[in-house]
Amino acid sequence: xxxxxxxxxxxxxxxxxxxxxxTDEYDEQFSEGWELSGQFDVSAITGPIDxxxxxxxxxxxxxxxxLLKSYLFDELRVPLQLNQGYTIPAFVNESTLVIVVSHSxxxxxxxxxxxxxxxxxxxxxxxxxxxxxxxxxxxNNHAHLVVPGGMMPRIALGYIFLxxxxxxxxxxxxxxxxxxxTETIGLFALLRxxxxxxxxxxxxxAKRLAREMDGLTPVIYGTLPFFDAPAWRWKNQLGENGxxxxxWNAIPSLHHDEAVGWDAPAAMLKGYHFTLIRDVEDxxxxxKRVEISADILRERAGAVQVVHSQGIxxxxxxxxxxxxADYVTLYTALIRGVDPTPVEVINLFKSKMGxxxxxxxxx
Numbered sequence: 001x002x003x004x005x006x007x008x009x010x011x012x013x014x015x016x017x018x019x020x021x022x023t024d025e026y027d028e029q030f031s032e033g034w035e036l037s038g039q040f041d042v043s044a045i046t047g048p049i050d051x052x053x054x055x056x057x058x059x060x061x062x063x064x065x066x067l068l069k070s071y072l073f074d075e076l077r078v079p080l081q082l083n084q085g086y087t088i089p090a091f092v093n094e095s096t097l098v099i100v101v102s103h104s105x106x107x108x109x110x111x112x113x114x115x116x117x118x119x120x121x122x123x124x125x126x127x128x129x130x131x132x133x134x135x136x137x138x139x140n141n142h143a144h145l146v147v148p149g150g151m152m153p154r155i156a157l158g159y160i161f162l163x164x165x166x167x168x169x170x171x172x173x174x175x176x177x178x179x180x181x182t183e184t185i186g187l188f189a190l191l192r193x194x195x196x197x198x199x200x201x202x203x204x205x206a207k208r209l210a211r212e213m214d215g216l217t218p219v220i221y222g223t224l225p226f227f228d229a230p231a232w233r234w235k236n237q238l239g240e241n242g243x244x245x246x247x248w249n250a251i252p253s254l255h256h257d258e259a260v261g262w263d264a265p266a267a268m269l270k271g272y273h274f275t276l277i278r279d280v281e282d283x284x285x286x287x288k289r290v291e292i293s294a295d296i297l298r299e300r301a302g303a304v305q306v307v308h309s310q311g312i313x314x315x316x317x318x319x320x321x322x323x324x325a326d327y328v329t330l331y332t333a334l335i336r337g338v339d340p341t342p343v344e345v346i347n348l349f350k351s352k353m354g355x356x357x358x359x360x361x362x363x
Contacts, residue, residue, distance in 0.1 A: 001337030005207045006200050011334050017341035019241070020197055022155045023326050027188035033147070033158030034181050037166035040145045045123045045171060049097045052080045053088065053122075054164070055113040056101035059154025059240050063233045064101070064161035070229035071165075071318055075174050086112040088120070097171075098122040099164060100142075103153035105131020127163045152341060154240050157322070180313040187316045188323060195327040206324055209275070209305060210331035216273035216302045218246040218332075220325075221293065223286050224253060227279050227309070230318060234275070234325035241340040242332030251276075251289050259293070262300055269300040277321055279309045 003010050011020070022029070054065045065082040072080070083089070086109050092098065098117040102110040105128040114136055117124055126137040129149035137144035147159035162181065168174045193199065195206040218238050222231030228250035238246035249258050262269065274297045276290050290306065297304045307324065309317035333340035 003335055003337050005204075005211065005331055005335055008197055011197055014334055014337065014339050015330075015341070016339050017152070019152065019155060019330055019341050020327075022151050023323075023330065024192050024196055026158065026323060027185045027192070029156070030158035030162065030181070030185045030188065033162040034166075034178075034185075036145065036147060036159070037163045040125075040143070040163055040166050040170065042125055042143045042167055042170050044141070044143050045097065045125060047123070048095055049078060049123065049171070049173070050095045051078050051091065052097045052099065052168075053083050053092060053117075054080070054099045054101060055083050055088070055110045055117070056099075056160075057084045057107055057109055059152075059233075059236050060103050060156050060160050061101040061107075061110075061153065063154070063229075063236065064157055064164060066229040066232055067157075067161060067318060067322070068164055068168075070226050071315060072168070072174055073225045076168065078173070083113055085109055088113045088116045092117060092120045092122050094121045094123070096120070096122045097167075098124050099167065100124060100126045100128070100133060100137070101160060101164070102128050102131065102133045103147070103149065103156055103160065105129060105133040105135075107133075111136070125167055127160060129159075152240075154237065155326070177315065180315040183311060183313050184316040184319050187311050187320060191310070191320065191323050195324065205307075206327035207331050209307075209324075210328045210335055212303050212305065213273045213275075213328070213332060214335055217271055218242075218244065219272055219274045220246065220248040221254065221274065221276045221290075222248070222250045223277060223279060223282050223290065224250045226281055226314065227277050227318070227321065230321040230325065231277055233322055234329070237325055237329035238332060241326070241329035243336075243338050243340070244332060251286060251293065255289060255293075262296060266300065270302045272301050273303045274301050274305070276304070276306045277309070278306055279317055281314065281317075 056062050069080050100114050124142045126142050126144035128134050129147050145163050201207045220231040220234040222228040231248045235246045235248035294306050310320040311317045330340045
C-alpha cells in the first residue's frame with residue numbers, strides 16, 4: 001500500500017503509537033530531560049576516574065553514547081567506551097565510571113554487564129525508567145536517575161543523552177552546556193515547522209528525502225571526527241523506524257576501503273541512495289573529500305543528496321541531523337503504508353531468548 005505523505009488522516013491512522021507526535025515534541029522532551037538531569041545526585045561518585053564505560057544497547061542508549069563521544073571528542077580527556085555485549089572489558093576497576101543505561105530496565109546484556117561492574121568495584125551511575133536495573137541500583141545504593149517511560153527508547157534521547165551529559169558536567173569532566181542545550185531545544189521547535197506532518201511534501205525536506213529514498217537501499221556517510229555518530233544513528237533509525245536495510249560509514253576512513261565498492265556493476269549501484277552529511281567544522285580536506293565523493297556517486301548511484309547541519313553550537317548541529325533523520329525514517333515507513341513503531345523482529349529475538357517483549361503505551 002502506498003500512502004500520500006500529505007494525507008494527514010491516513011498517516012495518523014498508520015502511526016498507531018504516535019511516533020510522529022513524540023518526535024514533534026522533542027523540544028518539550030529535551031526541556032524536561034535537562035530539568036530532570038539537574039536532579040541527578042552523583043555525589044557518591046568519588047575518587048579519580050581514568051576511563052568511562054557505558055553499558056547500553058539499541059537506538060536510544062547506544063545512539064546517545066556515540067553522539068556524546070562525537071560531541072565531546074576534543075574536550076573529554078578520558079576514554080569513553082560503549083559496551084553493548086554481555087561482558088565488560090578487563091580494564092574495568094575502581095577507577096572506572098560505569099554508566100548503566102537501560103530505558104526499559106530489563107535489557108539482558110546491560111544487566112549482565114552491570115553485575116560484572118559491581119564485582120569489579122567500578123563507580124556506577126544508572127539511568128533507567130524502571131525494571132530490574134532500577135531494583136539493582138536501589139539495592140546497591142548506586143547513583144540513579146529514574147526517567148519517564150511510555151515511549152520507544154529510540155525516541156527518548158532527551159531522557160538518555162542529557163542525563164549522561166549532566167553526569168560528566170557535575171563531575172567536572174566537561175564544561176557547563178546549558179546554553180548549547182537551550183539552543184538545541186529552540187532549534188527543534190523551528191525545524192518541526194519544516195519537517196512535521198502538517199508541512200507539505202513540496203516544501204518539506206524530510207518528506208522529499210524519504211520519497212527519494214523509497215525503493216532504494218540507503219547509505220549514510222558522516223564525517224570524522226564529529227559527524228560519524230549522526231550517520232550511525234540515521235542508519236539504525238532506517239532499520240527500526242523505516243523497516244529497511246541501510247548502511248553507514250564515515251569520511252575520510254571509507255576512502256581507504258569501502259569506496260572501492262563504488263566500482264560495483266552499474267545495475268547494482270543504481271539501487272543505492274547515498275546521503276552525505278556536511279558540517280561547518282569539517283576540515284578543508286574533509287570538505288573536498290565530501291564534494292568529490294558526491295560527484296563520483298552522482299555518476300553511478302540511484303540518487304545522491306548532501307545535507308547540511310544547522311545551528312550555531314556543535315550540540316545543536318549534531319541534533320539538527322538527528323532530527324532530520326528521525327523524520328525521514330518515520331516517513332520512509334509511512335510512505336509504504338507501514339507503522340513505524342512496532343519492532344517485530346526484535347520481539348521475535350526476545351521471545352526466543354525469554355526476555356520481556358517491547359510493549360509501548362500511547363502516552
